[in-house]
Amino acid sequence: MTEAELRALFDEIDTDGDGRINIVELAEGIKAEGGQGHLAEEVKKAMEADANHDGVLDFEEFRTLLK
Ligand SMILES: [Ca+2]
Ligand SMILES: [Ca+2]
Incomplete structure (x- = not known):
């Protein structure tokens, strides 16, 4: 996965954009x-x-997760 793809996925899961x-966004993201x-x-x-x-x-921790 490229950096841009990672960022796009992160933004998609981070629904409130903070x-x-x-944990709620994570659960929704996994479901999605x-x-x-x-x-x-x-x-x-x-x-x-x-x-x-x-x-x-x-983002750094998320990146580690998907590596
Ligand atoms: Ca968020
Ligand atoms: Ca943390």
């Missing part, structure tokens, strides 16, 4: 992407990318 993906498996599990797994433990994913 530059951070919270048709993520397999249990939604709560997917969200939990994704939140492991929250390196600074502030409860939201910034």
